Amino acid sequence: MEHDPKSEKRLVGFAEDVPSLTVEHLSKGYRRRRGQGIVHAVDDVSFVIPAGTAVGLVGASGSGKSTIARLVTGIEKPDTGDIRFGRLSIAHAPHRSLRELHRKVQMVFQDPYGALNPVHTVGYMVSRPSINYLNMSSAQAAKHTEELLERVGLSPPKQFVDKLPHQLSGGQRQRVVIARALACEPQLLIADEPVSMLDVSLRAGILRLLADLQRDSGLSLLYITHDLLSARVLTDHILVLNRGQIVEQGVTKEVLQHPTDPYTKQLLDALSTPEVVLNPRTP
Amino acid sequence: MILLEAKGVNVVYQPGRGERIWAVRDVSLSLEEGEFVGVVGESGCGKSTLGFALTQMLQPPAFLESGVIEFRGVDIAGLRGEGLRHQRRRGFAVVLQSGMNALNPVRTIHHQIGDVLQAHKLGGEHWSKDAVHDRGVELLGMVGLDSSVLGRFPHELSGGMRQRAAIALALALEPELIVFDEPTTALDVIVQAALMEMIKELQRARGFTALLISHDMSVVLDATDRAIVMYAGRIVEDQGSMQMVQGGRHHPYTEALFRCYADPRADDVVLQDIPGSPPDLSLPDSSCAFAPRCTIAEGRCWHERPLLAEVGSGGAIACHLRGSSEESAMEGRQGGA
Numbered sequence: 001m002e003h004d005p006k007s008e009k010r011l012v013g014f015a016e017d018v019p020s021l022t023v024e025h026l027s028k029g030y031r032r033r034r035g036q037g038i039v040h041a042v043d044d045v046s047f048v049i050p051a052g053t054a055v056g057l058v059g060a061s062g063s064g065k066s067t068i069a070r071l072v073t074g075i076e077k078p079d080t081g082d083i084r085f086g087r088l089s090i091a092h093a094p095h096r097s098l099r100e101l102h103r104k105v106q107m108v109f110q111d112p113y114g115a116l117n118p119v120h121t122v123g124y125m126v127s128r129p130s131i132n133y134l135n136m137s138s139a140q141a142a143k144h145t146e147e148l149l150e151r152v153g154l155s156p157p158k159q160f161v162d163k164l165p166h167q168l169s170g171g172q173r174q175r176v177v178i179a180r181a182l183a184c185e186p187q188l189l190i191a192d193e194p195v196s197m198l199d200v201s202l203r204a205g206i207l208r209l210l211a212d213l214q215r216d217s218g219l220s221l222l223y224i225t226h227d228l229l230s231a232r233v234l235t236d237h238i239l240v241l242n243r244g245q246i247v248e249q250g251v252t253k254e255v256l257q258h259p260t261d262p263y264t265k266q267l268l269d270a271l272s273t274p275e276v277v278l279n280p281r282t283p
Numbered sequence: 284m285i286l287l288e289a290k291g292v293n294v295v296y297q298p299g300r301g302e303r304i305w306a307v308r309d310v311s312l313s314l315e316e317g318e319f320v321g322v323v324g325e326s327g328c329g330k331s332t333l334g335f336a337l338t339q340m341l342q343p344p345a346f347l348e349s350g351v352i353e354f355r356g357v358d359i360a361g362l363r364g365e366g367l368r369h370q371r372r373r374g375f376a377v378v379l380q381s382g383m384n385a386l387n388p389v390r391t392i393h394h395q396i397g398d399v400l401q402a403h404k405l406g407g408e409h410w411s412k413d414a415v416h417d418r419g420v421e422l423l424g425m426v427g428l429d430s431s432v433l434g435r436f437p438h439e440l441s442g443g444m445r446q447r448a449a450i451a452l453a454l455a456l457e458p459e460l461i462v463f464d465e466p467t468t469a470l471d472v473i474v475q476a477a478l479m480e481m482i483k484e485l486q487r488a489r490g491f492t493a494l495l496i497s498h499d500m501s502v503v504l505d506a507t508d509r510a511i512v513m514y515a516g517r518i519v520e521d522q523g524s525m526q527m528v529q530g531g532r533h534h535p536y537t538e539a540l541f542r543c544y545a546d547p548r549a550d551d552v553v554l555q556d557i558p559g560s561p562p563d564l565s566l567p568d569s570s571c572a573f574a575p576r577c578t579i580a581e582g583r584c585w586h587e588r589p590l591l592a593e594v595g596s597g598g599a600i601a602c603h604l605r606g607s608s609e610e611s612a613m614e615g616r617q618g619g620a
Contacts, residue, residue, distance in 0.1 A: 061442065061471040169560060170326065199325045199498055200543040204556035226471045232547035233554050256547050268548065270476035271501075 019086025026081035123161030292350035321503030522598030
């Protein structure tokens with residue numbers, strides 16, 4: 001897919017001809033630090049994220065969710081199996097094609113405090129991908145950055161471009177992380193627990209932003225979480241992961257309403273939802 | 284019998300020559316013996332700072348600007364050195380948010396339990412290695428950990444196990460009050476549910492008074508007898524957890540927090556946020572701090588700060604419209620509609 005930096009009317013974050021992500025028989029093991037043997041972090045996992053859909057990957061810590069994120073973004077190589085994004089093979093990509101991968105697949109991290117360099121301004125961080133990957137001039141990148149900030153709800157953008165991370169609230173920082181991930185106009189966004197470190201009062205706002213971006217730009221979204229509520233709000237399909245294996249999958253609402261796997265039931269039972277939380281009163 | 288009573292507590296952060304942040308503002312509360320009380324609110328509402336103030340753990344640049352904190356009738360606010368140690372010895376313990384940061388990374392759990400027992404031993408008490416081991420096994424048993432954990436270092440334990448070890452340390456001196464500051468925040472759902480269940484059982488079985496500080500309304504309402512909602516450094520609501528769950532009259536902020544939750548199994552899931560952000564705590568509040576984010580705020584909310592006033596069933600609410608008398612609450616509803 002060729003990008004035309006001259007086109008002014010490009011919608012921010014717009015992605016054309018989004019391919020689907022295909023993961024086949026993916027396995028990854030880590031050697032134990034002490035003692036013998038290998039931990040099978042990801043064990044023969046296969047799934048497809050059709051173009052423009054939002055898929056949730058849920059499971060408790062240690063279920064292999066984040067390892068899958070690291071494999072799909074090419075940070076780590078699988079032991080066996082294949083990951084393809086359109087024609088691009090992620091699992092077996094030679095080093096030089098990683099650039100194309102990074103341009104198409106971007107990640108939103110869990111910790112908005114750790115994901116931003118404390119000495120760089122918001123404007124610098126959000127404009128770098130446009131300059132590096134889209135070959136924009138600094139003037140174009142500055143304009144693009146303002147559009148991105150506006151898009152993620154940091155408005156007016158002029159108020160934010162010169163700010164340093166410590167001058168922002170947690171929710172604002174996560175919006176900057178999202179804006180930066182969108183800057184090189186990716187086709188697949190991987191969000192690893194993007195709201196787990198934010199206040200509950202901010203969660204719905206960030207989830208709504210991700211849902212809007214996904215719908216409006218036709219992005220594919222892999223949403224990784226242990227929080228079933230946010231998975232329900234954001235995704236069409238979910239995959240339930242336990243000990244590196246997919247134990248249940250399907251339409252999010254159906255899986256949560258009628259879980260068949262004992263582990264999915266255990267995840268649902270662990271929700272502490274007092275009655276008031278089950279039946280929220282309206283104002 | 285009241286175990287801890289705080290009156291007019293104000294905590295200020297003053298970094299260097301920077302401006303003063305009034306993190307906790309005129310907070311009064313009392314904890315009954317054996318009571319399980321929760322404190323909820325957004326980050327920066329002063330809930331952790333309050334927990335630290337009540338246990339005399341404030342570190343510069345934070346300090347207790349004014350207020351009285353009585354533990355069993357003794358004002359501990361002015362205590363330093365040996366006097367404070369004496370109160371802490373059997374008085375209170377704190378379980379911090381991240382077990383990893385609360386534990387010493389270069390000492391085994393056995394050594395850390397030994398450290399606590401040695402540091403606070405009473406006159407004539409001697410803790411031999413075997414005695415520490417026996418007490419360690421007993422403490423780990425209480426929190427559902429195997430005795431083999433004694434010989435391990437914190438990095439060899441999972442997040443849930445570390446937090447259990449931190450709770451075992453807190454129990455070592457059989458304190459009368461344990462403050463749990465976000466004990467489950469860094470943990471996943473299943474581990475979190477198991478840990479909260481254990482904390483509830485320990486509290487019931489051992490009868491200590493517990494103060495649970497959390498941003499998670501559902502965790503607090505599930506575990507506690509009474510819940511305190513804080514906003515911008517002040518208590519805006521203080522009610523029995525059952526009353527909170529069952530509905531009734533609430534502060535608009537409490538209601539807004541409720542709407543941030545939903546059951547993922549429901550047919551229609553509507554999740555709301557609370558638009559806007561909390562006020563700048565370096566400024567004084569002469570009006571209701573929540574008014575800018577409130578859906579029912581009206582005239583006097585913008586001019587006059589509501590005081591925490593009792594409502595029926597022993598609770599209290601600081602709101603012009605939802606607090607005070609029944610009539611004004613009705614007027615408030617009509618006015619806000």
